[in-house]
Every structure is written in structure tokens, then in C-alpha cells.
Amino acid sequence: MARLGVCVVGLGWMGRVHCEALASLGEQVALFVCSRDAGKAKEFADRFNAVAWFTDYRHALQDDRVEVVDICLPHDLHLPYALQAFDADKHVLTEKPMARTLDEARQMVQTARQRSKLLAVAENMRTYAHCVRAQQLVYDGAIGEPFFVQVNHFAYYVPQGWRQPLASSGGGSLIDVGHHYVDLAVMLGGRVRTVFATTHRKTVTDIEGEDTAIMHLLYANGATGHLVTSFGMPGTPVAPLFLVAGTEGSVYYEQHGRGLVWHRKGRDPEVVLPPPAMSGRDWWEETIREGVRAFVQGASEGREQPLSADDGLHDMAVIDAGYRSAQTGQPVRVEV
Template structure:
């Protein structure tokens, strides 16, 4: 049963398949699936754009569902996934649930005729990723990803500068993403403020630790910024806290299709913390540095003339690239997804993009497990490793 979330306690429960897109002039109607720590950011994004509106929220925890419904302005709430996705007033299903639930929920939503916007990671195996992509394709619905690190000023400007040849050919990429999270992160989420849960620390449910939980955002951002594809992966991992059967720290070396080398150094537990969301791209004629997606600096050996929205950069001195006011990254993801549905085109971040990031993660885990370099593409099926680091 679906509660309307209001004071009269009445129910809606309208069921049936909706059309594949919202009506012209009407916002796309979203079912929010999962009301955990990330859900408030989704709800704010819905409220910030006229292109989308939340019409129902769902969580297996009725308290979480009721709180989210109230935050969304008193929309209906339910504890039934099936009821939420089969409402005839739902066009889009937004998935923000534990990783192991993504595949069955995306497939079910697609089969119900709903477009899907899925949180990272897409899933924890390539076999499931292919099944999700196929289900959406066969049902004629769109599958998009909440990959927000693409939607920062620094990412967009770095991408444009690279395409303009400002620093020459990319030769090396370095990305530290080191955190000192609270000790009960795996039980209570970011800051230890979430409701008790056990899925984050269980490899069978989460697929892994620091890399799949956090740095997968950076893997996707690197692919977007550079346009390069990973061809070989080697990695070493460690779990020293004894708090979960997933990695606390992992170092990953990437070999790209143009010959460049990349390194990702990520951790959930690093006493005292370290550099986080810092990216350095070394080119044959210069370097770009970003920090947390909000700032970008450039160094070039030869003057860069700029143009087409890019600033001029003098030679041989570090130059701050002015940031653009892009607004909320989640709102931008949502608006791009809504426009893609309205125009009948693919969203800017597709299920295939989500699959590409998962493939790198799985290759890193396989390398750490086997003690050898792993080549891409991986063979399918390639399930997430279930043994602890």
C-alpha cells in the first residue's frame, strides 16, 4: 500500500505502465528508490529544476521513506519497490539502493516501461551490467547514471583544454583520493550519521571497498576528461582495520590506449587523511591540476591563445583558470537526462559508461587478487571478487 505522505493518511496506489516519456510541457515524474544518505541530494535536485518532479519515494525502512516523503513536499511513500515502479504516474525510476540491488531493480523498472537513472556503481559484474543495458534497450527506455564528477567546472574546462591541445599529448595522470573516514563508515555511512546497515562492508553486497565505493567517480571523470580508454590494469590492496571484508586502501596503475600511464591511490581509512579529489594531468607540453572539481590550474610551455570560451594562458607560469558557475552537479545530471528523454536521444552518461567504469574496477580487483597485470576488455561473465583482500 502506498501512503500519500500527507496528514489525512489516504492512499493512492495508481498502477499500470506509463508512457516512455513525459507529456510535452509536463515535468518528468520520478520515483525515488532508496532513501538513504544520498537521497536528500536527489530530492534537492528534483526541487531545483522544472523539468522533473518527485511523485513517490520508496524505501524498505518506513521511517526513512516517510522522512524522504516529507522532505519532498509530502509526496506519497511506500515500502514496496514493485508498487512504486508500476504506478502510472511514474516516468523515471531513480535507483539509490545498495549495490547488489541495482541490477534486479533496473531490469524490473525497464520491464515496467520506466526510464532509469542509476547511482554508481552501475552494478558489481559485467554480466549484470550487460543484462541491465539489454533490458533497457529491449524495453525502449533510457538508462543513465548519476556520475556527478563530470559536471564540475574543472572537469569541463580541463576536457576543453585537452581537446584544444593546450598541454600536448597526455603522458601521465595522477589521482590521489585519500580519506580518513569514521570507523563506523561501513555500518553507518558518511560521517557515521546514517541508519545502521551492513551491506557496505560485505563484498558480496557492495562489490568492494574504497575503489568501487568512492574512486569509481574518479575513474569515470578521467574517462570523460581525457577521452582515453584503459587497456591494462595492475593493483595492490590492503585491509588493515579488520572492520570489513573489503579493501581499506588500494593503489591502481592504468595503461591507456595512447600509451599514457595513470595512477589512482584511494583509501577510506588513512589516519590524518590526505589529498582527496586531486587530479594532475601531465602532457608533453604542459600540465593541468584540479582540486575537488572546483579549481583548475594550467602550466604550458608555449603560450596558449585561448578562444571558444577558453582563457589565454601565458607560457611557463602557473595560471588559474577562472571557474564557471555551473550550479548543482546533480541538478545538471538530472536536466540532461530529462532533455535526452524529451528529445529521444541517449543521455550524456549512459549504462555503457557505467559498465566501462565497472570493468576497470573489476580488473583492478582481479589484479590485486592474482598478483598480475590484467588486460582489458575482460571476458564476460566477470563477477565481482568475493574473497577479502
């Protein structure tokens, strides 16, 4: 199999994790890195044995050895960097969310189609083992007909840097960390039809966006969902990350307890997967690395991506509906 030339653009935390994943693939990948900071670009190139490093994105796009641009930049740069990549005949992997807004995401998807290029979103819920196993149980009918999905993310911290202004972030908890949990709600329940949401900025006031979003979801299959995503909850209450209830049982994930639990009607609960042996941050990063590796395998072999452009666009449409509902106080139909 020919080496896939991938250039990681943006060498912060996510750029580092993506480089780790790509470097771990050895001869499958020819790694390139790009940063405006020459010192950082050279450091990453040396650390991860990159083929070359760039300080000018245009030079990366002019290099025929680069086939894929891996965007690990602030949200407001996803659209312009992706469009330039497509114009240069490159494929694109972008960190979540696809873009700041649904309209920007649509532009990316439409341009990728027009240029016949691959567009995928790096979303680690798609390679988080407990989430993937739960999805399999639900889809295999292990809990009967699912009728309720609950997803919780409770945290307390202050986002820094470009995550604070709306101009660069596009929002607060919902579009940032909340993207993970919107995608998880879709994984477990299917496409969302209608959203009713409220957003709040009560405890983390250094940001322009919301610190908490609460969403009521109506799925296309008739099920109901409830999602909370917050980095504004002092004390950080412990709750299952997710629960799916069906007519014959339920499946839920106690990330700080027993792990993934399958509870069937009339039977004792069964632990399907214990909690990760790694610490929380180490495990989180490993799920991201696994997603990047899965992207490379899919791109190299023509297989389906963990989070395709169409699925990423639906996630953005759910987030967009959440923001519009919070602004109007009314339920909003998901447009994609």
C-alpha cells in the same frame, strides 16, 4: 515540455540529494518516492512535494505516472531493482556504481537495450565543474598530446552499514568511492586498455573489502595513468586531486589550494577555475544534484547523458580488471 515522472527508490543520504535536485526542477518533474519505511516515505513526500509515496516497490512500478526509477540503494540491489523496472517499461537512473560486478552491469545494459529503455549512471565527476573544464582543456589540445594522468583520493574513515560486507558492497574503496576516480581517470585520459593493480586492507579492518587500491593504467591512446583511491590513510595527505601532463604543458586541480591550474610550457601557471566557494560536502552534494538535473534534461529532450550506460559499463570493466589484477598479481586487459 511534459512533466517527467521520476520515482526515487531508497531515501538515505543519496536519496535525499536526488530528491532535492528533482524538486528544484519544479514543473519539469513529477516526483514520487519509495521506501519500506512508511514514516520516511511520507516525510520525504511532504518535504519535497511529491505526487505520491510508496512502501512497496511493486506498487511504484504499477503506477503509469512513473516513467523513471531513480535507484539510490545499496550496490547489491541495483541489478534486481533495475531489471524489475525494465520489465515494467520504466527507464532507470542508478547511483554509481552501476552494479556490484561487471557481469551484473552487463545484464543491466543488455536488458535496457532489449527493452529499448534508457539506462544511465549518476556519477558526479561528469558535472564537477573543475573536472569538466580540465577535460575540455585536454581534449582541445591545450596541453599538447597528453601522456600521463594521475588521480588521487586520500581519506581516512570507516564505511558503515551495508558498505562493510562484500555481499552487499561488492568490494571496498575501489568500487565504492573509487568509482568516482576511475570515471575521472577515463574522462581525462580516454578508454583504458590494461590495468595493473594492488589492493590493501591495512588500517580500516571493519570492512571485508580493501581500504586502499593502487592502479597503473595503460590507455588505448598510449598514455599512462596512475590512480590511488583510499579511505585508509591516517593523516590524509594533501595532494592534487588530478594532474594531466602533455607535451606542451599540464593541467591540475588543487582542491585545497589554487583550484584548477593550467601550466603551459614557458608561461606562468594560470588559475582557470578557483576552488569552490562552498564547503567540501556542500559542493559535493551540489555536483550530484547537477548530475541528476542533467539526467532529467537529457531524458526529456533526447540528449546524451552525462554518464551513459556504455560509459558506465567501461568504468565497471576497469574496476573489474583492477580486482582481477590484484588477485592474480598480473596485468589484466579491460574487457569493455
